[in-house]
Amino acid sequence: MTTTVYSARRIIxxxxxxxxxxxxxxxxxxxxGAGSLEELKGWGKVDLxxxxxxxxxxxxxxxxxxxxxxGGVWKFPYVGYFDRTSPEGKCAAGLKSIxxxxxxxxxxxxxxxxxxxLLAWGFDPIYFGGRRMGLADVDRISTxxxxxxxxxxxxxxxxxxxxxxxxxxxxxxxxHGIVKDAAGEPTGxxxxxxxxxxxxxxxxVEIAAVLSDEQAVWRFARVAQLAGVTTATDLHNELPESTVxxxxxxxxxxxxxxxxxxxxxATSVPPTDGVARLQALVKKNNDKLRFQLVKIVTDGxxxxxxxxxxxxxxxxxxxxxxxxxxxxxxxxxxLAYHRAGFQVHIHTNGDEASEVGIEAVERAxxxxxxxxxxxxxxxxxxxxxxxxxxMKALGICANLFANHLYYWGDIHYARTLGPERAERxxxxxxxxxxxxxxxxxxxxxxxPIGPLFTAWCAVNRLTASGxxxxxxxxxxxxxxxRAITLGAAYTLKLDEExxxxxxxxxxxxxxxxxxxxxxxxxxxxxxGVWGTVLGGKVFEAxxx
Amino acid sequence: xxxxxxxxxxGGFLGAGKTTLxxxxxxxxxxxxxxxxxxxxxxxxxxxxxxxxxxxDTIALANGCLCCTIGDSLVTTLLGLxxxxxxxxxxxxxxxxxxxxxxxxxxxxxxxRLSRDGVIVVVDAAEVRARATDxxxxxxxxxxxxxxxxxxxxxxxxxxxxxALRDWLGVQSTAPTLEARxxxxxxxxxxxxxxxxxxxxxxxxxxxASWSYQWxxxxxxxxxxAMLREAPGExxxxxxxxxxxxxxxxxxxxHLVGRRLDISDEGPWGDTAGSRLVMLGLRxxxxxxxxxxxx
Numbered sequence: 001m002t003t004t005v006y007s008a009r010r011i012i013x014x015x016x017x018x019x020x021x022x023x024x025x026x027x028x029x030x031x032x033g034a035g036s037l038e039e040l041k042g043w044g045k046v047d048l049x050x051x052x053x054x055x056x057x058x059x060x061x062x063x064x065x066x067x068x069x070x071g072g073v074w075k076f077p078y079v080g081y082f083d084r085t086s087p088e089g090k091c092a093a094g095l096k097s098i099x100x101x102x103x104x105x106x107x108x109x110x111x112x113x114x115x116x117x118l119l120a121w122g123f124d125p126i127y128f129g130g131r132r133m134g135l136a137d138v139d140r141i142s143t144x145x146x147x148x149x150x151x152x153x154x155x156x157x158x159x160x161x162x163x164x165x166x167x168x169x170x171x172x173x174x175x176h177g178i179v180k181d182a183a184g185e186p187t188g189x190x191x192x193x194x195x196x197x198x199x200x201x202x203x204x205v206e207i208a209a210v211l212s213d214e215q216a217v218w219r220f221a222r223v224a225q226l227a228g229v230t231t232a233t234d235l236h237n238e239l240p241e242s243t244v245x246x247x248x249x250x251x252x253x254x255x256x257x258x259x260x261x262x263x264x265x266a267t268s269v270p271p272t273d274g275v276a277r278l279q280a281l282v283k284k285n286n287d288k289l290r291f292q293l294v295k296i297v298t299d300g301x302x303x304x305x306x307x308x309x310x311x312x313x314x315x316x317x318x319x320x321x322x323x324x325x326x327x328x329x330x331x332x333x334x335l336a337y338h339r340a341g342f343q344v345h346i347h348t349n350g351d352e353a354s355e356v357g358i359e360a361v362e363r364a365x366x367x368x369x370x371x372x373x374x375x376x377x378x379x380x381x382x383x384x385x386x387x388x389x390x391m392k393a394l395g396i397c398a399n400l401f402a403n404h405l406y407y408w409g410d411i412h413y414a415r416t417l418g419p420e421r422a423e424r425x426x427x428x429x430x431x432x433x434x435x436x437x438x439x440x441x442x443x444x445x446x447x448p449i450g451p452l453f454t455a456w457c458a459v460n461r462l463t464a465s466g467x468x469x470x471x472x473x474x475x476x477x478x479x480x481x482r483a484i485t486l487g488a489a490y491t492l493k494l495d496e497e498x499x500x501x502x503x504x505x506x507x508x509x510x511x512x513x514x515x516x517x518x519x520x521x522x523x524x525x526x527x528g529v530w531g532t533v534l535g536g537k538v539f540e541a542x543x544x
Numbered sequence: 545x546x547x548x549x550x551x552x553x554x555g556g557f558l559g560a561g562k563t564t565l566x567x568x569x570x571x572x573x574x575x576x577x578x579x580x581x582x583x584x585x586x587x588x589x590x591x592x593x594x595x596x597x598x599x600x601d602t603i604a605l606a607n608g609c610l611c612c613t614i615g616d617s618l619v620t621t622l623l624g625l626x627x628x629x630x631x632x633x634x635x636x637x638x639x640x641x642x643x644x645x646x647x648x649x650x651x652x653x654x655x656x657r658l659s660r661d662g663v664i665v666v667v668d669a670a671e672v673r674a675r676a677t678d679x680x681x682x683x684x685x686x687x688x689x690x691x692x693x694x695x696x697x698x699x700x701x702x703x704x705x706x707x708a709l710r711d712w713l714g715v716q717s718t719a720p721t722l723e724a725r726x727x728x729x730x731x732x733x734x735x736x737x738x739x740x741x742x743x744x745x746x747x748x749x750x751x752x753a754s755w756s757y758q759w760x761x762x763x764x765x766x767x768x769x770a771m772l773r774e775a776p777g778e779x780x781x782x783x784x785x786x787x788x789x790x791x792x793x794x795x796x797x798x799h800l801v802g803r804r805l806d807i808s809d810e811g812p813w814g815d816t817a818g819s820r821l822v823m824l825g826l827r828x829x830x831x832x833x834x835x836x837x838x839x
Contacts, residue, residue, distance in 0.1 A: 166656070167654045167655070167656065168656055169654070173653060174653075175650040175653045175654060176646070176647055176650055177650070192647075193619070193647055193648075193650065193651065194650065194654060196619050197619050197651055197654055197655070198654065200619055200620060200623055201623070201654075201655075208617075208620050238615060238616045265616045267615075267616060268615045268616040269601075269613070269615065270584045270585070270586050272586070308680070319683065320683055322642070322643075322644070322684070323642035323681070323684060324640075324642070325642075326558075326641065326642035326680075326681060326684065327680050327681060328557075328558050328641065328642075328681065329558060329640075329641060329642070352680060356680065
């Protein structure tokens with residue numbers, strides 16, 4: 001029985017009885033105690049490990065809303081505007097013009113075998129001064145093989161001439177989502193269902209399996225670990241047998257660096273079948289893989305103009321969005337999983353969707369009273385004070401999409417929500433003031449996984465253009481750090497097991513180069529991550 | 545490449561009667577192999593004796609039809625279906641109660657292995673007007689009505705003011721309406737005749753008829769369009785190969801489902817004998833149309 005004591009410049013515990021410490025003792029993968037070396041020696045013989053002596057130790061970060069699909073897409077080249085860290089720890093440099101994207105993909109194209117398709121992801125034209133990518137641009141990459149460039153929102157794509165020709169798309173094709181230029185010719189930009197269909201067509205239907213196989217989940221775990229994450233969700237998965245097998249194999253390895261919580265996609269099978277399936281999956285849980293979550297998607301996205309909004313709707317007059325699971329169908333699904341004792345995470349972007357989610361939980365509780373259910377609204381970006389009060393009264397948690405403030409805040413201000421609602425979106429301060437259990441998230445791969453960046457967003461509320469979006473909804477750094485550790489763990493019912501550095505909890509740590517409580521709040525996102533500790537095992541992040 | 549498979553989408557709000565309609569389809573397929581993509585097997589009323597193979601997310605029926613659950617992604621389910629070795633005569637998708645069925649039908653335009661047939665929206669005569677004013681779902685209902693090529697006004701026995709409802713529907717949608725109880729509508733009107741141009745279904749109801757037209761000489765485009773359009777809501781389907789006078793060396797495929805008329809070019813006319821068009825509709829209207837023209 002070995003006991004290791006790590007010394008640190010500072011340990012931030014999230015345990016209010018002892019918020020800071022200089023040493024933490026680990027035995028059998030669990031936390032024996034945090035305090036002074038003298039105090040910890042009381043447990044008997046200890047090995048002192050000083051490798052973190054100049055580091056700052058926090059509870060391992062908990063990402064409450066991400067997708068293992070992040071690991072899937074890294075199989076393909078990233079062509080986004082912002083720098084992004086790859087699973088290997090390398091910085092994939094942001095591409096700052098359409099020409100840069102084309103040049104990068106021309107080089108990549110030469111490495112591909114004949115007869116295959118070229119897929120890329122993360123493209124984001126909103127920063128290119130209004131210029132859109134056109135057919136001529138994509139054709140410069142290849143006019144032989146199909147080329148599909150998926151945008152960062154995963155709802156839009158650009159294709160080349162071979163892709164359009166194969167589908168017979170011409171100026172006379174009258175299909176929603178096929179963008180045409182002023183002269184009526186298709187530009188190669190495809191939206192929504194058309195984009196998804198053509199991407200799958202070009203890539204082959206087997207791509208779905210590739211995107212969530214064992215290798216994909218490894219890549220996802222590595223990307224997460226590089227950001228200091230020790231527990232992450234895969235918050236919407238049909239969980240076919242091949243995926244479950246891959247997850248079991250990956251998490252069975254000592255080297256797998258995170259704890260993974262997949263959320264079962266509730267609409268993938270009828271609820272009675274789904275409950276039985278999830279009950280069977282729970283029996284396969286291990287230390288690093290936890291089946292217990294369910295996901296219901298009600299509406300679309302705000303930036304995709306598909307969120308369901310209450311009156312007065314979109315600022316620019318766009319008609320209201322679309323339902324995936326509508327108000328008339330949600331009870332049937334929610335109640336089945338609620339009765340079976342599962343925790344349900346409900347995707348609600350617009351405020352009408354949040355209202356539907358809240359009222360569905362209210363009815364489920366009336367039909368089947370249940371304490372400490374912790375059903376969680378995911379995103380809840382437009383929830384207002386009244387909705388937070390209802391959430392508090394019903395025991396609903398909120399996981400807010402803080403990263404949106406930075407990546408789409410300017411568009412929300414100018415176009416989708418308008419100034420007033422944009423300034424109160426992702427209302428972290430209101431949630432905390434109301435007493436709603438709070439987590440904040442990245443929704444990777446929609447935005448990169450990085451809890452310190454997510455916390456920075458909640459603290460500073462800066463948009464990409466530098467606008468402060470809602471002074472009143474800023475939260476202190478300490479609260480933001482809690483939201484990415486113990487707060488997120490609470491929304492996953494893991495707070496008794498992890499999320500703080502406290503006796504008996506799992507020895508899951510984020511090892512930081514600097515003290516997030518001492519750096520200026522606007523530098524929070526720049527604090528370096530040395531690596532993590534998971535169940536007492538040290539995972540050093542490769543240096544870029 | 546083999547001939548594209550007709551692709552039909554059945555939309556309509558929860559409880560309108562989509563499943564009843566699908567049950568009628570599967571029970572009355574009579575030799576045509578339908579692949580039906582549904583949200584939930586549980587709702588289907590499949591006779592145990594009809595099931596040949598139950599494979600988790602598919603059920604193969606002894607009559608050659610196949611049911612698939614859509615699961616989480618219609619796109620991947622549909623692509624998976626097209627990769628199967630079996631050939632189907634018709635693919636039918638049951639849209640979810642809140643989906644826009646027109647958007648789903650677009651998939652058939654993008655997919656060369658499919659040909660877009662029709663968007664059929666089933667309407668609950670007793671509920672639709674209340675649904676259409678609901679704060680949260682009214683816009684979804686109205687979008688569905690606008691997307692329809694053909695409306696099935698179901699449960700008319702439960703409607704309180706049928707004439708007013710008909711007027712209201714006429715404002716919401718330009719699609720012709722078939723009125724029904726318990727989803728009982730002639731399947732040929734919804735899904736067309738088989739490739740041989742014959743009805744697979746016995747005992748057509750009295751009011752419904754199919755008429756076959758043949759022309760040996762090229763047809764004036766305007767005349768044909770006028771014939772199809774002057775009977776709005778009455779000629780419910782038409783399909784044929786026509787040699788138009790303005791393009792006498794081309795084969796034009798004429799395809800009408802409800803309010804939607806597609807005329808596409810299918811290559812050189814070749815040595816086909818003459819134009820041929822089969823129309824399905826309501827007997828009184830067809831009876832008044834010229835049976836044959838020789839311009």
